[in-house]
Amino acid sequence: xxxxxxxxxxxxxxxxxxxxxxxxxxxxxxxxxxxxxxxxxxxxxxxxxxxxxxxxxxxxxxxxxxxxxxxxxxxxxxxxxxxxxxxxxxxxxxxxxxxxxxxxxxxxxxxxxxxxxxxxxxxxxxxxxxxxxxxxxxxxxxxxxxxxxxxxxxxxxxxxxxxxxxxxxxxxxxx
Amino acid sequence: xxxxxxxxxxxxxxxxxxxxxxxxxxxxxxxxxxxxxxxxxxxxxxxxxxxxxxxxxxxxxxxxxxxxxxxxxxxxxxxxxxxxxxxxxxxxxxxxxxxxxxxxxxxxxxxxxxxxxxxxxxxxxxxxxxxxxxxxxxxxxxxxxxxxxxxxxxxxxxxxxxxxxxxxxxxxxxxxxxxxxxxxxxxxxxxxxxxxxxxxxxxxxxxxxxxxxxxxxxxxxxxxxxxxxxxxxxxxxxxxxxxxxxxxxxxxxxxxxxxxxxxxxxxxxxxxxxxxxxxxxxxxxx
Numbered sequence: 001x002x003x004x005x006x007x008x009x010x011x012x013x014x015x016x017x018x019x020x021x022x023x024x025x026x027x028x029x030x031x032x033x034x035x036x037x038x039x040x041x042x043x044x045x046x047x048x049x050x051x052x053x054x055x056x057x058x059x060x061x062x063x064x065x066x067x068x069x070x071x072x073x074x075x076x077x078x079x080x081x082x083x084x085x086x087x088x089x090x091x092x093x094x095x096x097x098x099x100x101x102x103x104x105x106x107x108x109x110x111x112x113x114x115x116x117x118x119x120x121x122x123x124x125x126x127x128x129x130x131x132x133x134x135x136x137x138x139x140x141x142x143x144x145x146x147x148x149x150x151x152x153x154x155x156x157x158x159x160x161x162x163x164x165x166x167x168x169x170x171x172x173x174x175x
Numbered sequence: 176x177x178x179x180x181x182x183x184x185x186x187x188x189x190x191x192x193x194x195x196x197x198x199x200x201x202x203x204x205x206x207x208x209x210x211x212x213x214x215x216x217x218x219x220x221x222x223x224x225x226x227x228x229x230x231x232x233x234x235x236x237x238x239x240x241x242x243x244x245x246x247x248x249x250x251x252x253x254x255x256x257x258x259x260x261x262x263x264x265x266x267x268x269x270x271x272x273x274x275x276x277x278x279x280x281x282x283x284x285x286x287x288x289x290x291x292x293x294x295x296x297x298x299x300x301x302x303x304x305x306x307x308x309x310x311x312x313x314x315x316x317x318x319x320x321x322x323x324x325x326x327x328x329x330x331x332x333x334x335x336x337x338x339x340x341x342x343x344x345x346x347x348x349x350x351x352x353x354x355x356x357x358x359x360x361x362x363x364x365x366x367x368x369x370x371x372x373x374x375x376x377x378x379x380x381x382x383x384x385x386x387x388x389x390x391x392x393x394x395x396x397x398x399x400x401x402x403x404x405x406x407x408x409x410x411x412x413x414x415x416x417x418x419x420x421x422x423x424x425x426x427x428x429x430x431x432x433x434x435x436x437x438x439x440x441x442x443x444x445x446x447x448x449x450x451x452x453x454x455x456x457x458x459x460x461x
């Protein structure tokens with residue numbers, strides 16, 4: 001899989017987001033090289049490259065380390081580059097009606113290649129299941145049950161009224 | 176005795192000076208309360224005592240030199256804010272937009288409301304960075320041609336660069352500062368008006384140097400030696416064909432002469448003790 005730098009020795013992970021002028025400033029290259037220098041591993045989950053030079057790009061990486069202490073140290077080294085840890089925060093949820101103005105990310109093609117496996121809600125990680133009936137012609141979203149006990153990837157036209165929509169990337173885990 | 180350029184009668188009242196466009200305008204702050212009261216950069220540590228009278232004379236000389244090339248506006252000094260004299264850090268200016276500094280070190284945060292008030296009163300659209308994002312004004316963001324070179328890590332938070340591009344619509348090239356002596360980008364890089372570019376390669380890592388080399392043609396780049404950089408050669412003021420910087424960088428002077436610039440070197444030794452020089456003591460606002 002493209003963008004994966006991961007070995008079997010990695011045990012703990014964190015999902016981080018960073019945005020800015022990542023390409024022209026070589027910030028993305030700097031961060032990836034730094035992760036390797038610090039013997040960490042990463043998976044590139046999502047990359048949005050801005051269409052114009054004045055707009056910012058965005059990247060989401062899953063970082064892997066062999067212990068939580070080492071992972072925390074790695075995260076500390078990466079903070080000056082503007083990373084934000086997503087997987088340690090709870091997902092942002094909102095009702096399906098009215099439809100969320102902050103569109104869930106699953107509609108983007110790059111995202112579909114690397115679907116998140118878990119979502120963090122109120123301190124717990126829930127597995128994200130794929131709805132086999134999801135309609136490919138409709139926007140895809142991540143929906144959480146009203147009791148917040150399950151999460152599924154589905155299409156907008158398959159949403160239940162009482163489900164909650166996941167907005168943005170916060171709380172998503174790719175490992 | 177020469178009358179100080181900033182005796183009370185000579186100072187434009189703060190906040191009511193109209194900012195006309197077309198004529199360069201530089202903001203300065205008299206060193207009435209300039210002092211070494213704390214150490215927030217390596218230059219301030221274990222330095223010789225400040226000679227305040229000499230600092231005043233040096234500042235007056237700089238004021239006069241700038242006045243030959245541009246209009247000078249003055250912001251009122253405030254007791255207890257010794258670094259307010261370094262107006263370059265007060266804000267980043269783009270047209271009528273002013274992004275006010277939010278300092279990393281609490282020692283300087285008292286300057287923020289004073290400067291925000293000045294810019295508001297002077298007709299600028301003022302933007303304040305979020306509380307958790309540090310941004311040190313034109314000390315860490317410099318316009319070159321159609322883009323901004325912005326420093327980060329030592330003082331300014333890279334996340335502020337998104338704000339820079341939102342406010343200006345310009346692309347931002349983020350450069351990591353790796354040497355604590357060059358804690359702001361304006362002490363190691365100076366864009367000149369015709370596309371020339373003074374910089375200290377040693378202040379940047381390989382990524383930063385690659386970004387500079389990819390954006391600035393070789394014939395436009397003027398690399399200073401580490402010795403000249405330590406004399407704050409890059410902390411230069413450029414107004415038209417005039418470049419003003421601290422004395423002692425003759426090789427740079429020659430390089431600038433060859434490219435058609437006129438150079439003014441001024442002894443700013445007392446301000447070097449605080450980690451600042453000509454550019455730090457000025458902010459172009461128009």
